Amino acid sequence: MFAPVSTATGAELRRAATSRGRVCFTGWSPNGVVGDLTEVLTGHVDEPPSDPWSHLRWGDPAFVREEFSDTDPSFQRRPLEFRYATPHHFWRKLAEESGPLSPVQQRMNDDEARVARRRDGVAALEEWLGDNVIRVEYLQVRAVIT
Numbered sequence: 540m541f542a543p544v545s546t547a548t549g550a551e552l553r554r555a556a557t558s559r560g561r562v563c564f565t566g567w568s569p570n571g572v573v574g575d576l577t578e579v580l581t582g583h584v585d586e587p588p589s590d591p592w593s594h595l596r597w598g599d600p601a602f603v604r605e606e607f608s609d610t611d612p613s614f615q616r617r618p619l620e621f622r623y624a625t626p627h628h629f630w631r632k633l634a635e636e637s638g639p640l641s642p643v644q645q646r647m648n649d650d651e652a653r654v655a656r657r658r659d660g661v662a663a664l665e666e667w668l669g670d671n672v673i674r675v676e677y678l679q680v681r682a683v684i685t
Contacts, residue, residue, distance in 0.1 A: 540566045545596040549606035556684040562607070566597025568616070568676040572667040573598075579663050580640070583656040598678045612682035618674045626664035629673055630657060 542548040552562050567573040574595055581591040596602045600614050623629040634640035634657070647653045667673045 540564070540594050540597045543590070543593060545590070545593045545602070546606065553607070553609075553684060558684060560684045562610075562682045562684060563680065564597060565617075565677045565679050566599075566603075567595055568598045568678060569595035571676040572664065572673060573675060575663040575666070576660060579659045580656070583652065583659065597680070598676075600678065603678075603680055603682075607682050607684075609685050610682040612680050615679045616676055617679055618676055621673045621675060622671055623668070623673060624671060626661045626668050626673075629664050629668070630661050634660060 552564075556562050569577075569592065577591060577595060600612075603612055603614070621629065623632070634644045644653065644656070647656070664673065
């Protein structure tokens with residue numbers, strides 16, 4: 540899901556799978572917390588990647604159907620729960636200490652920008668935290684290549 544060009548990834552999956560080969564993968568839902576965080580983070584960079592939403596394309600059944608138009612993919616939405624005391628705790632782990640955003644956050648030289656990114660990220664997370672859990676939805680996809 541983290542390949543920079545989603546359509547090229549789909550083509551490679553189809554190429555690598557033999558006839559009747561099975562392709563299974565998961566993708567974050569673009570309509571959940573990961574989508575909200577992507578929106579926040581994209582708003583805090585001067586030059587976002589060519590497609591800052593590419594990692595969320597595989598969580599959209601319409602995109603998957605288009606990429607695998609010669610198959611009849613099956614979809615199942617599933618929740619993943621992350622337990623954190625507060626949105627600040629989640630952000631600290633995700634973006635400041637060891638999570639996938641920490642290298643980007645550490646390279647930021649502008650303290651004001653870092654604070655603004657944290658403020659907006661935590662605000663987005665507050666909407667998703669309940670009972671010390673942030674539920675992240677993902678899409679599980681299975682397809683047989685014909």
